[in-house]
Amino acid sequence: MTDGFDLRALLAERGGERYELHARYLNPQLPRMLHTIGFDKVYERAAGAHFWDADGVDHLDMLAGFGVMGLGRHHPVVRRALHDVLDADLPDLTRFDCPPLPGLLAERLLAHSPHLDRVFFGNSGTEAVETALKFARYATGRPRIVYCDHAFHGLTTGALSVNGEKGFRAGFDPLLPDTPIALGDLGALERELRRGDVAAFVVEPIQGKGVHEAPPGFLAAAQELLHRHGALLIADEVQTGLGRTGDFYAYQHEDGVEPDLVCVAKALSGGYVPVGATLGKEWIFKKVYSSMDRVLVHSASFGSNAQAMAAGLAVLSVMESEGTVAHARRIGALLKGRLEELVPRYELLHQIRGRGLMIGIEFGRPSSLGLRGRWTMLQTARKGLFAQMVVAPLLQRHRILTQVSGDRLEVIKLIPPLVIDEADVDRFVTAFTAVMDDAHGGGGLLWDFGRTLVKQAVAQR
Structure with missing residues (x-):
């Protein structure tokens, strides 16, 4: 017996309106924020530590729904x-x-x-x-x-x-x-x-x-x-x-x-x-x-x-x-160790901390004159903008979802599903290294995005 309700048909018909529906009926600042930082993606399905967008492109989840997806999606x-x-x-x-x-x-x-x-x-x-x-x-x-x-x-x-x-x-x-x-x-x-x-x-x-x-x-x-x-x-x-x-x-x-x-x-x-x-x-x-x-x-x-x-x-x-707990301990140590190896290499990268698969990546004031000027520009506008500059290309260029670890903090928090493996660690470290190379090399796209964030921060004062 059915009353004619068809959830799949409803999603097929109106799923494309998701951002408009949120803007109209829910918290209007959420779609606005997602659009500003380039996170206004459309995801269609998910499994484990990965999800796929409307074009079928794979994304690595290093956020786990703020920690909800301990076993990944759809175990x-x-x-x-x-x-x-x-x-x-x-x-x-x-x-x-x-x-x-x-x-x-x-x-x-x-x-x-x-x-x-x-x-x-x-x-x-x-x-x-x-x-x-x-x-x-x-x-x-x-x-x-x-x-x-x-x-x-x-x-x-x-x-x-x-x-x-x-x-x-x-x-x-x-x-x-x-x-x-x-x-x-x-x-x-x-x-x-x-x-x-x-x-x-x-x-x-x-x-x-x-x-x-x-x-x-x-x-x-x-x-x-x-x-x-x-x-x-x-x-x-x-x-x-x-x-x-x-x-x-x-x-x-x-x-x-x-x-x-x-x-x-x-x-x-x-x-x-x-x-x-x-x-x-x-x-x-x-x-x-x-x-x-x-x-x-x-x-x-x-x-x-x-x-x-x-x-x-x-x-x-x-x-x-x-053996999820032991796996999280082993993979977390691997990820943290790989990231700690990068600290001496990048002056903007100050500290890696945390335990298991709860890891914080902290950025800080660089020593070289050119980078220090850019850093000061961001800090003057609003603290936390450099971390957001890293989070954005990780998603937009490398299809990896992360988060800034709090308002006005220059810290990225990694809390991926506890089922990530060595290949996922390699993927994240490779992508993060590329973003750090871009930042330290004065990469135009990254710092152009930084200027966009500065304009947004100044406009909201």
């Missing part, structure tokens, strides 16, 4: 699991039963963090953070959250309260009681804890903005301080978790670190169904859900839905059977 095992769960006609989301899939996924997740005991499933990374903030405040009876400068934990009101980027927060005050510290500043953390009103410290083991790793020993020392003062450690592993950094969780790179609450999302979805999870200790969950009267004190309408749970179970199964 056959995840896809089959979703077909299976839809075909099963399950009585999903009755809300007055205990279906098996959430329990099974929680069991599999907790096996990777055996010091934790329970899981709450929501629909996104920001929901996972919101859950952790609520649970920490209720469990401790304290209002305040400490977070790090330049942190990104989401954009809903609670998560925004612990967002370290002023551009995201501007105009949305008042937010929750909060206090920022510098990543790695134990003295500042201890000063805040002495006030006695801190519920928790939330931290990304490696910050997504700029790809800054917590200093060695910081997380363990912070954990000791927090527990001494009756506060909790929340590890935001929304982007760093599920193998991204070469261990299942990024906090596991440091011995003795056992966060009280851990937030995951993104890659757990398999790239198909939004899902978020907050893992926590038994006593915290028991305090929040302390009686039958409080059974729904924190819940989500679509939380624990069968499709999301099936996707998560399939993702964890694939990661185990295909």
